[in-house]
Amino acid sequence: MNEPRRLSRATVVVKWLSGFLLATVLGQVGVLMWLRAEPGIYRNGRPFPPPAGYTIDGRRVHRSPTACYLIRVTSDSCPYCRQDEKEYQLLRTQAKSAECTVVEVAPMAGDIVAAFEDRIQLEFIDAEFAGALVPYLTPQTLIVEGGILRWHSIGVLRGPDVSSAAGLFRGTQARAGSSRSVLGRY
Amino acid sequence: MRVQQVSKATIALVRASGLGIVGLGLLVTAEVRLASLNVAEWQRIQAARDRVQYQPNWVRLTTGGPGGAADPSPPSAEVVALFMLRVSSLVDDLRYWNQVIESVESDNTKSVWFLGVCDSGDSCTPQEPIGFRIEGFLEAAQARPVAMAQGDLLVYRDRRFLTRLARAVEPNLTAQALVGALR
Numbered sequence: 001m002n003e004p005r006r007l008s009r010a011t012v013v014v015k016w017l018s019g020f021l022l023a024t025v026l027g028q029v030g031v032l033m034w035l036r037a038e039p040g041i042y043r044n045g046r047p048f049p050p051p052a053g054y055t056i057d058g059r060r061v062h063r064s065p066t067a068c069y070l071i072r073v074t075s076d077s078c079p080y081c082r083q084d085e086k087e088y089q090l091l092r093t094q095a096k097s098a099e100c101t102v103v104e105v106a107p108m109a110g111d112i113v114a115a116f117e118d119r120i121q122l123e124f125i126d127a128e129f130a131g132a133l134v135p136y137l138t139p140q141t142l143i144v145e146g147g148i149l150r151w152h153s154i155g156v157l158r159g160p161d162v163s164s165a166a167g168l169f170r171g172t173q174a175r176a177g178s179s180r181s182v183l184g185r186y
Numbered sequence: 187m188r189v190q191q192v193s194k195a196t197i198a199l200v201r202a203s204g205l206g207i208v209g210l211g212l213l214v215t216a217e218v219r220l221a222s223l224n225v226a227e228w229q230r231i232q233a234a235r236d237r238v239q240y241q242p243n244w245v246r247l248t249t250g251g252p253g254g255a256a257d258p259s260p261p262s263a264e265v266v267a268l269f270m271l272r273v274s275s276l277v278d279d280l281r282y283w284n285q286v287i288e289s290v291e292s293d294n295t296k297s298v299w300f301l302g303v304c305d306s307g308d309s310c311t312p313q314e315p316i317g318f319r320i321e322g323f324l325e326a327a328q329a330r331p332v333a334m335a336q337g338d339l340l341v342y343r344d345r346r347f348l349t350r351l352a353r354a355v356e357p358n359l360t361a362q363a364l365v366g367a368l369r
Contacts, residue, residue: 028220054250124250130329
């Protein structure tokens, strides 16, 4: 005779349990979305001082606040930096067509030895740029335009990274008339 | 007989709850999966914060300039102290650090070599004689901690990081803190 009463009490418990589980699942989804929106090292859309410093061959590079830059933190001795050479080459081509200057930054002096004519290779930087750039990870790739960080990728570049950057460069290309490359200014 | 009753009761319970066994199982699985994703995301954020706040425990003073790469510090410098100069408050900063250096030199027997790092490259040109050297360009790995120190004093002994001293309002307090740290 007690069975239906016990059953209904247990039913309430199970209902509470499922309600609790559902609520915590929804809560966890919310927490996950919030955590994913948290930036890692950089936050796109934030001010980012353009690069300035001295190149590996001792040339001075001046800051150009309005210019567009493709910045790559890299080192000759970093094996990961060679893994995405194809993707990086593609980005450089897109950057050039959008009149963006390609700037490579060595974390430490002597990290970049191989010289290339088509890019600026910085060995020394000023504190303003250093305050924004975290140089302890290689490779990393950033797009800075008009003093704002537009896009970044930490680690080896993948196909989707190049695609997302390409869309940005198309927009930059449209604005290229008003911004000038700093190549040749140092 | 007892087992049968329990099984029946369980089935009835699950039906009554509106969720099938599969539904409950899915909820539990989702719970576990989401928890692991959240932990991974939290770890990613912590790792990123660690990277941003990273403070190398060494100093390597290779500077860039018109004369090429060079280490401006004298080989005899046992203690190296780095601080940032802001162009926007250059006159005050120069006066402040000059006073710190004067106090340290009158108080301390150890050889401390001071280097001011300009926050904007070669824009920090002093109008009067100063008691320390100014550099505008460092290696990225060394420029970063100076920039992150926000005007505080970074002290290295035998090229290893010793301490970070907050910039006190009064220069002699900063000097005292440095002398104390070196004892």
